[in-house]
Amino acid sequence: MVEIVLTADRALFTDFSGVNTLGFGLCLPVRLIPSFVEYRILAPPVPIKGGRAVHAPYALGKVEASLLAAGFGRDKVSIVPPEHLEKVVDKDTKVIGVHTVDPQGLAPVSWTLRVMTGGGKTCTALEFEKLMYKISRLKEKYNFKVIVGGPGIWQLRGLEKKFNIDVLYEGEAEITFPIIVRKLLNGEDVPKFVVGKIVPPEEIPTIVTPSRNGHVQITRGCPRGCQFCKPTTFFFRSIPLDKILKEAEVNAKAGAKEINFVTEDVLLYGAKGLSLNSEAVKTLFEKTKKVVGKYGVDMITFSHVTLSSALVLKDAVKYISEIDGLSEDNPLFPQVGFESGSPKIVDRYFRGKPYPWKPKDWPWIVVEGSKLLNENYWYPCLTYIIGFPDATPDDYVKTTEVIDRLKEEGFKGWAFPLFLVPIGGTRIEGKAGFKVIKGLPNEAIESIIAGWEISIDFSRKIYPKIIGKIKNPLVKKIIDMLIDKAFEAMENWVISIRKDPEIIERNFSKVNIRGVRGLLSNAAKVITLGRKH
Ligand code: SF4
Numbered sequence: 001m002v003e004i005v006l007t008a009d010r011a012l013f014t015d016f017s018g019v020n021t022l023g024f025g026l027c028l029p030v031r032l033i034p035s036f037v038e039y040r041i042l043a044p045p046v047p048i049k050g051g052r053a054v055h056a057p058y059a060l061g062k063v064e065a066s067l068l069a070a071g072f073g074r075d076k077v078s079i080v081p082p083e084h085l086e087k088v089v090d091k092d093t094k095v096i097g098v099h100t101v102d103p104q105g106l107a108p109v110s111w112t113l114r115v116m117t118g119g120g121k122t123c124t125a126l127e128f129e130k131l132m133y134k135i136s137r138l139k140e141k142y143n144f145k146v147i148v149g150g151p152g153i154w155q156l157r158g159l160e161k162k163f164n165i166d167v168l169y170e171g172e173a174e175i176t177f178p179i180i181v182r183k184l185l186n187g188e189d190v191p192k193f194v195v196g197k198i199v200p201p202e203e204i205p206t207i208v209t210p211s212r213n214g215h216v217q218i219t220r221g222c223p224r225g226c227q228f229c230k231p232t233t234f235f236f237r238s239i240p241l242d243k244i245l246k247e248a249e250v251n252a253k254a255g256a257k258e259i260n261f262v263t264e265d266v267l268l269y270g271a272k273g274l275s276l277n278s279e280a281v282k283t284l285f286e287k288t289k290k291v292v293g294k295y296g297v298d299m300i301t302f303s304h305v306t307l308s309s310a311l312v313l314k315d316a317v318k319y320i321s322e323i324d325g326l327s328e329d330n331p332l333f334p335q336v337g338f339e340s341g342s343p344k345i346v347d348r349y350f351r352g353k354p355y356p357w358k359p360k361d362w363p364w365i366v367v368e369g370s371k372l373l374n375e376n377y378w379y380p381c382l383t384y385i386i387g388f389p390d391a392t393p394d395d396y397v398k399t400t401e402v403i404d405r406l407k408e409e410g411f412k413g414w415a416f417p418l419f420l421v422p423i424g425g426t427r428i429e430g431k432a433g434f435k436v437i438k439g440l441p442n443e444a445i446e447s448i449i450a451g452w453e454i455s456i457d458f459s460r461k462i463y464p465k466i467i468g469k470i471k472n473p474l475v476k477k478i479i480d481m482l483i484d485k486a487f488e489a490m491e492n493w494v495i496s497i498r499k500d501p502e503i504i505e506r507n508f509s510k511v512n513i514r515g516v517r518g519l520l521s522n523a524a525k526v527i528t529l530g531r532k533h
Contacts, residue, residue, distance in 0.1 A: 029120030061207035069205035070178030118509025154424025171196035214256030224352035252295035261302035267309035307369030326377035341402035342395035387420035387435025415451035
């Protein structure tokens with residue numbers, strides 16, 4: 001008798017064919033992603049066993065663990081992929097909890113891809129709508145309550161009625177979520193908007209359901225205080241090592257190919273504020289390796305790192321590379337915030353990021369930090385922001401200069417421009433709007449193009465190593481076939497935009513390759529648009 005069902009939309013409830021970065025493809029407008037690419041390659045379905053998902057998005061696993069730790073029976077709680085909801089939800093269901101990250105396609109990557117391709121609903125938004133429509137139909141029949149939580153809920157304020165949401169839940173789940181669920185089960189009133197209390201790290205329960213792609217959280221929050229960032233609004237904590245090892249083992253036992261640390265900066269592990277702790281980082285990798293090695297897992301990756309941390313903890317960077325056995329053929333691809341090459345902008349919006357150095361040192365930190373990462377076979381995706389409220393042409397020129405320096409140094413990685421998004425709850429919210437191309441100075445367009453050029457060039461060289469990780473041989477073959485055409489299209493797209501940014505609105509916004517007919521009739525057009533222009 002399952003009373004509490006936890007789920008997420010198809011753009012989240014998947015393993016992205018085993019390659020997390022493929023998930024970014026779902027941030028593109030629906031019209032640019034053929035259906036078979038979305039549902040077979042970017043977001044293949046997750047199977048169930050005994051009415052439960054065999055693996056789940058990490059956040060749902062944490063919510064489930066919180067409910068179990070609060071005394072809810074295992075038989076009362078189930079994590080269910082969206083395609084299987086009708087099989088599990090019935091008259092016994094009292095609460096459905098939905099995890100969301102980008103329900104309206106407004107997250108920075110989605111917003112940027114919409115702006116750069118001529119707009120339209122993203123796959124992330126489409127999948128959220130489909131899920132909520134399905135839940136609404138079930139709700140009419142069974143009359144349960146719907147709670148929606150996760151980092152994307154700022155996009156849903158004011159849309160509660162439209163999506164039939166009873167409670168929007170912001171913040172951490174561990175303490176407050178079980179209390180709210182219990183109240184709902186008892187038929188008590190709960191507020192329509194709830195903020196979860198911050199949990200002390202020693203009270204965070206560990207996951208029971210394996211997480212997709214071996215995710216294990218090692219830190220929460222970030223002490224650097226960048227104004228455009230949400231995680232920094234959470235109090236910084238390192239998760240106790242015994243809990244990390246336990247979760248790593250759950251995943252390894254379930255067949256994870258690697259353990260993937262979820263963090264805002266892997267080198268912050270064990271830090272006191274911004275005083276870094278090399279030994280804690282090394283012990284984390286050493287002990288995790290030992291535990292998961294028993295199950296044949298020998299790769300430990302992570303999501304993010306900061307360049308200033310890398311320059312402070314050079315020894316830890318080297319240690320991680322050695323213990324992971326990294327090489328040209330086996331590199332890591334962390335996400336790294338570059339943000340801007342202008343010290344004025346650094347000082348105004350992210351002055352804590354260069355610490356222990358000063359904002360004026362940031363261009364040097366980006367170049368030297370990237371060199372250090374490359375020497376250790378870390379090939380980063382550097383993201384930078386277009387549209388800081390008072391950015392001048394000179395600020396954009398400074399960003400382009402840093403990208404040019406990286407190019408001269410033979411940088412291996414991506415430099416990906418993101419249009420500023422005033423994410424709800426950040427310090428920049430209210431000071432800035434959603435940025436678009438219109439009104440940007442030429443210098444901003446040049447800095448966008450500089451990043452795209454370096455990224456396309458590197459992608460061409462590295463893609464065989466990335467798709468090598470894809471588990472399904474047929475999927476691997478299809479991607480291999482599509483990718484060359486995609487690169488050609490991107491190169492022509494860059495040429496077109498340099499000549500005339502308005503081509504995005506005039507031509508690119510009309511491309512639709514969602515269906516087979518559209519794919520066939522538009523593919524050639526997409527590839528040749530730039531040549532004809
Ligand atoms: S360093 Fe990264 S995670 Fe930390 S506050 Fe800045 S943007 Fe956020």
